[in-house]
Amino acid sequence: MAKSATLDPSTWVDRYGDYLFRYAMLRLRDRSAAEDMVQETFLAALKGRGTYSGDASEATWLVGILKHKIADHYRRQFREAPLEGGDLGDHPDAGHFDGTGHWTNGPAEWGGNPADLYRQGEFLDRFRTCLSGLSPKHADAFTLREIEGLGTAEICKVLCVSETNLWVILHRARALLRRCLETSWFGATAGKGS
């Protein structure tokens, strides 16, 4: 009991509300879904207060709960809308290859120092806009792999897809993101191929 006394639910919303919300927003890309997740997390935490061992900080413990909630959300989404042909369809850059599969319109030089690029808030915002523009399946798979950093075997379990299908989905997601960034951020320099 002494340990769970270190938790103070009355301060949770003020101390961790925005943090958990940002965490959920990055992964769900939907305000109301993210808000619901934060609420569910606090309620589950309240119920499970007795299981808090005090080994982790309050924040870490709450994020752990939120992660489970988000994984459930992904699972539900994929169960309700299984993969369709379109999700695995043609190469996103199909129009930029000739009949033999060689570039007719290759990737543009993005210029600048890449290492500086992802430190710019504006670039990160554009990146998120492009990610939100993908279909939910592509965006979710990409998010689990690159933002959450999960291994493919684990993602396959969450999303109920085969590993081969996951590779195709990730390939499409990356290609679509790349193209979106190229046109929306690097548009000015596109075309100067060489």
Added chain:
Amino acid sequence: MLSCKDVTKLVSESMDRSLPLGKRIGMRLHLLICKFCARYERQLLLIRETARRLAATVEAPGEPLGETLSVEARERIRESIRNP
């Protein structure tokens, strides 16, 4: 011979698993001579770095990334904790 279209697929796949030796060599040889595909690979790696950066930024406590709970949501959640 691998086409550019094949190689873009392999570049992505190599980020998710270790490719069989033959495919890996074919891809690497292609990337040595094809400027566009080499650029494509660099850009996918930049995208990966950016995603990681994004997670680190959002997860740094106190980092203001613009998004906060709306006033209504905050109130609703506070109320639900008070009377679960």
